Amino acid sequence: MLRTVAAVVMDHVAPFELGVLCEVFGLDRTADGVPPIEFRVCGPRAGAPLRTSVGMSLVPEYGLDGLDGADVVTVPACQIRDSYPPEVLAGLRAAAARGATVLSVCSGAFVLGAAGLLDGRRCTTHWYHAADFRRRFPTAHLDPDVLYVDDGDVVTSAGTAAGIDACLHLVRRELGSAAATTIARRMVVPPQRDGGQRQFIDLPVPECSGDSLQPLLTWLQERLDTEHTIADLAERARMSPRTFARRFVAETGTTPNQWLVTQRVLHARRLLEDTELGIDQIARECGLRTAALLRHHFRRVVGVTPRDYRRTFSAAMSSA
Structure with a gap:
C-alpha cells in the first residue's frame, strides 16, 4: 500500500x-x-x-x-x-x-x-x-x-x-x-x-605494492594498443613465466591479463569522455581490438555499454 x-x-x-x-x-x-x-x-x-x-x-x-x-x-x-x-x-x-x-x-x-x-x-x-x-x-x-x-x-x-x-x-x-x-x-x-x-565510480588505477614491476607497468600503460603475452612480459621482467605470474599477483593483487583489461577499459573511458572517436577506433586504441570485445569488457567492469556511458559523460558531446 x-x-x-x-x-x-x-x-x-x-x-x-x-x-x-x-x-x-x-x-x-x-x-x-x-x-x-x-x-x-x-x-x-x-x-x-x-x-x-x-x-x-x-x-x-x-x-x-x-x-x-x-x-x-x-x-x-x-x-x-x-x-x-x-x-x-x-x-x-x-x-x-x-x-x-x-x-x-x-x-x-x-x-x-x-x-x-x-x-x-x-x-x-x-x-x-x-x-x-x-x-x-x-x-x-x-x-x-x-x-x-x-x-x-x-x-x-x-x-x-x-x-x-x-x-x-x-x-x-x-x-x-x-x-x-x-x-x-x-x-x-x-x-x-x-x-x-x-x-x-572513479575506478582507481590498479596499484603496485612493490618496486620490481613498476617500470614494467609504466611501460605497459604506454603501450595498451599492443598485444602482450605472458612470455614476452616475463622476458622483459627477466623472470621465468611462472615466477613472473606469481610475482605479478603478489604485487598488484590481480593477474597480468586482468590488469591489462582493466587498464584498457580505463583508457576507453577516457576516450569516450574526451574524444569523438568511434567505438571501433577506441577498441583499437585501447588494445581490445574489436567493438564487440570492448562492449563485453566495458559492461562487465563499468556496468553499462560504451555508447550509454558516452551519452552520459562525454565532454565532447555536451559541448557540441
Missing part, C-alpha cells in the same frame, strides 16, 4: 534527498490520475527547527508520532555520525515491526543500519561510503554497484539522484507503471534508468 508516506528528518539532513521524497510522494498529482498520498515530514519534535547540511533550517510539522500508521517510512541522506537519536532509531524499528516498508536515500542507509534494520539484508548506499558502511555494519549484504535494492519491506538507494530511481520503483511496485511514468514525466526524468552506480 502507498497511502501514507512519512519522512524522518534530523539535524544535518540533505535538502536534495529530502526534496526527492517531497517531489515523488508529497505533491498532489491526483489531477494526473495518480492516487492521493498523504506525506508527513517528521522530526524528533514537531515544530522544532533542524539544521540542514547547507546552512539553512527546516521545521518539521510532525514529531515521531507521525510515523504511526504510515505505509512507507523514508530516511533521506543526512550527516553520517557515530550515533543517531535513540528515539529516531526506536521509531524506525517500531514502524518496521508493524509492517511498514522502510526506504532510505543515499547515506540514510546508515540510519537504517544503526537501527538494526539491515542485519542480514541486501542493501546499498552511495559507493563513496561503501567501505565505511561495511566496517560499521558487517552483517548487512551491501551491493555498491546498483542504483537501488528492493529487499521487500526494506528499500535502499545509492547516492543522491539514485533516490529518484528507488522512489519511482516503489511507486511502480505499489501503484503501477502508469503512476510511476506520470510522476517521472512531470519530474522530467526517465521512469527507469539503465545500469548501476558502477558507471559513476
